[in-house]
Amino acid sequence: MKVLVAVKRVIDYNVKVRVKPDHSNVDLANVKMSINPFCEIAVEEAVRLKESGAASEVVVVSIGPKSVQDQIRAAMAMGADRGIWIETAETDLGALSIARLLAQVVRDEQPGLVLLGKQSIDSDNNQTGQMLAAMLDYPQATFASKLTVTGDEAEVTREIDGGLQTLALKLPAVVTTDLRLNEPRYIKLPDIMKAKRKPLAQTSPETLGVTPSAGLKLLSVEPPAERQGGVMVESVAALVDALKNQARVL
Amino acid sequence: MSILVIAEHDNQTLKSATLHALAAATQIGGDVDLLVAGSDCQSVAAEAAAIPGVRKVLVADAPAYGHHLAENVSRLVADLAEGYGYLLTPSTTTGKDFMPRVAAHLVVEQISDVMAVVGPDTFRRPIYAGNAIATVQSSDPIKVMTVRTTSFEAVETSGGSATIESLSQVFEASGTRFVSEALVQSDRPELTSARVVISGGRGLGSADNFAHLYELADKLGAAVGASRAAVDAGYVPNDMQVGQTGKVVAPELYIAVGISGAIQHLAGMKESKVIVAINNDPDAPIFQVADYGLVADLFTALPELIESL
Numbered sequence: 001m002k003v004l005v006a007v008k009r010v011i012d013y014n015v016k017v018r019v020k021p022d023h024s025n026v027d028l029a030n031v032k033m034s035i036n037p038f039c040e041i042a043v044e045e046a047v048r049l050k051e052s053g054a055a056s057e058v059v060v061v062s063i064g065p066k067s068v069q070d071q072i073r074a075a076m077a078m079g080a081d082r083g084i085w086i087e088t089a090e091t092d093l094g095a096l097s098i099a100r101l102l103a104q105v106v107r108d109e110q111p112g113l114v115l116l117g118k119q120s121i122d123s124d125n126n127q128t129g130q131m132l133a134a135m136l137d138y139p140q141a142t143f144a145s146k147l148t149v150t151g152d153e154a155e156v157t158r159e160i161d162g163g164l165q166t167l168a169l170k171l172p173a174v175v176t177t178d179l180r181l182n183e184p185r186y187i188k189l190p191d192i193m194k195a196k197r198k199p200l201a202q203t204s205p206e207t208l209g210v211t212p213s214a215g216l217k218l219l220s221v222e223p224p225a226e227r228q229g230g231v232m233v234e235s236v237a238a239l240v241d242a243l244k245n246q247a248r249v250l
Numbered sequence: 251m252s253i254l255v256i257a258e259h260d261n262q263t264l265k266s267a268t269l270h271a272l273a274a275a276t277q278i279g280g281d282v283d284l285l286v287a288g289s290d291c292q293s294v295a296a297e298a299a300a301i302p303g304v305r306k307v308l309v310a311d312a313p314a315y316g317h318h319l320a321e322n323v324s325r326l327v328a329d330l331a332e333g334y335g336y337l338l339t340p341s342t343t344t345g346k347d348f349m350p351r352v353a354a355h356l357v358v359e360q361i362s363d364v365m366a367v368v369g370p371d372t373f374r375r376p377i378y379a380g381n382a383i384a385t386v387q388s389s390d391p392i393k394v395m396t397v398r399t400t401s402f403e404a405v406e407t408s409g410g411s412a413t414i415e416s417l418s419q420v421f422e423a424s425g426t427r428f429v430s431e432a433l434v435q436s437d438r439p440e441l442t443s444a445r446v447v448i449s450g451g452r453g454l455g456s457a458d459n460f461a462h463l464y465e466l467a468d469k470l471g472a473a474v475g476a477s478r479a480a481v482d483a484g485y486v487p488n489d490m491q492v493g494q495t496g497k498v499v500a501p502e503l504y505i506a507v508g509i510s511g512a513i514q515h516l517a518g519m520k521e522s523k524v525i526v527a528i529n530n531d532p533d534a535p536i537f538q539v540a541d542y543g544l545v546a547d548l549f550t551a552l553p554e555l556i557e558s559l
């Protein structure tokens with residue numbers, strides 16, 4: 001079975017973003033960029049499936065400018081076999097267009113399982129995997145915290161608001177990852193060297209026959225309302241007093 | 251333009267998240283219908299019909315919708331979409347699961363986590379863990395969106411008399427099978443609608459130590475939440491995670507105990523009215539958003555706090 005993993009290049013999760021003075025967007029100049037943490041979990045899961053013998057090949061795909069090759073290489077250093085780069089001017093084309101591009105790659109590659117992150121930590125959309133599954137008419141399991149593949153079925157435990165839910169999906173299917181699915185491995189230097197020699201194909205929306213649409217326009221970006229700095233209290237007694245008599249919440 | 255809101259429920263009662271999504275619909279303006287898709291869910295339909303401002307309750311009652319599987323619910327919603335200008339549902343794990351499929355079926359974008367209605371086609375939503383707020387404009391013929399429940403006050407639950415209409419369409423995908431569910435049972439208030447929330451982090455050190463938080467919570471009638479680190483360490487179940495990628499809460503009082511205040515955690519609680527932080531590290535970032543900060547060892551502060559209430 002072939003596993004396809006979609007990875008996105010995003011701002012590193014440790015960086016606190018700043019809004020540009022002209023409010024056109026956030027400022028990403030000279031900011032550390034990384035593979036989206038949920039995509040990293042997806043790559044790790046795919047590589048583990050290969051290591052366990054359940055998968056035969058792991059292919060990673062990323063959409064964006066040339067710089068997304070860094071994230072494809074990082075995924076290959078983790079153990080993915082080859083990469084596909086779909087060249088576009090930006091990484092945020094809108095989830096509908098991203099899903100349409102990925103759907104075309106799925107039709108060409110015919111993987112048994114498609115893994116995506118549940119959410120990009122920049123756009124916070126949480127949409128792409130679900131849209132992709134709908135376009136392909138595939139079963140889906142979002143928010144996966146456990147995944148087992150047996151024959152032509154995947155059993156997935158999902159983190160839902162009330163607790164956990166387990167679904168059985170007929171393959172091919174789309175699964176999106178949650179935080180507790182696994183802990184991604186540390187990339188070692190020799191693996192980075194090895195990844196440089198792995199094949200990385202380049203393609204484009206035109207070649208895939210997809211014209212990105214723009215149903216959603218970004219008008220402006222503002223910083224959030226700042227909270228007023230509070231006070232430090234000296235003791236539990238002072239805290240209780242403040243909550244009762246000042247804030248009046250007790 | 252009329253609006254279809256898809257209700258969140260457990261086949262017995264309506265979840266309060268629905269009331270917040272209805273509030274967003276009211277702000278957009280227009281006739282509002284409510285879809286109840288479930289199995290043996292007539293009691294939910296009756297509850298829904300009593301909500302003022304709802305024109306019509308559409309009920310799709312079939313085993314195929316019993317577990318709200320995204321494949322089935324999204325087909326139903328897409329089938330009903332014609333004639334509506336907006337499709338709304340709360341931004342819960344259920345809403346996030348099926349709604350993007352609806353958007354894909356209709357070949358439109360989805361607007362996730364709407365926190366403000368600026369105009370008929372313009373909305374505000376948080377990005378980058380709430381460190382930036384985007385204003386977006388949709389040119390799609392139908393606006394598909396999930397609603398951030400903490401940003402809209404719940405609508406009233408009684409006084410209305412909507413008509414109830416039964417639907418007969420059944421969409422049942424064969425590729426997905428429900429296996430099991432392990433729902434966490436608790437007598438405490440629900441995290442996302444509680445007036446007081448007390449959350450614990452890695453500082454608690456163990457699952458057993460969360461007993462201190464439960465004791466305090468029971469004194470205050472509070473819900474208990476947690477940081478990702480506390481969930482990852484296995485101190486508490488996943489449904490208690492508050493944050494960018496967990497639940498978003500905005501209670502009147504939020505007490506963070508042994509939580510450092512990473513941006514991913516703040517994203518889920520910084521809209522709370524009053525924030526209290528108890529941490530033994532005076533430099534913990536959580537103090538920057540706290541209205542009241544107490545630098546103390548939680549193992550001495552918590553018993554004292556419980557004692558004094």
Ligand SMILES: Cc1cc2nc3c(=O)[nH]c(=O)nc-3n(C[C@H](O)[C@H](O)[C@H](O)COP(=O)(O)OP(=O)(O)OC[C@H]3O[C@@H](n4cnc5c(N)ncnc54)[C@H](O)[C@@H]3O)c2cc1C
Nearest residue numbers: 451452453477478479493494495496508509510515530548
């Ligand atoms: C993709 C991604 C998504 C994430 N999503 C979320 C999310 O949704 N929610 C979330 O919470 N996090 C999330 N995180 C994790 C986040 O970055 C932090 O790692 C996490 O919030 C830290 O949890 P913590 O504050 O409990 O632990 P720590 O950062 O380890 O802090 C523990 C605190 O306890 C204090 N402490 C220790 N002992 C005591 C004591 N005896 N008395 C008093 N204080 C004490 C310490 O001073 C410290 O400040 C996410 C991370 C990533 C990468």
Ligand SMILES: Nc1ncnc2c1ncn2[C@@H]1O[C@H](COP(=O)(O)O)[C@@H](O)[C@H]1O
Nearest residue numbers: 006007063116117119120125126127128
């Ligand atoms: N530009 C992109 N390139 C590759 N994969 C992407 C891209 N954007 C989103 N994805 C995938 O979709 C997932 C969910 O993203 P989102 O719907 O934007 O929150 C990500 O974790 C990726 O797996």
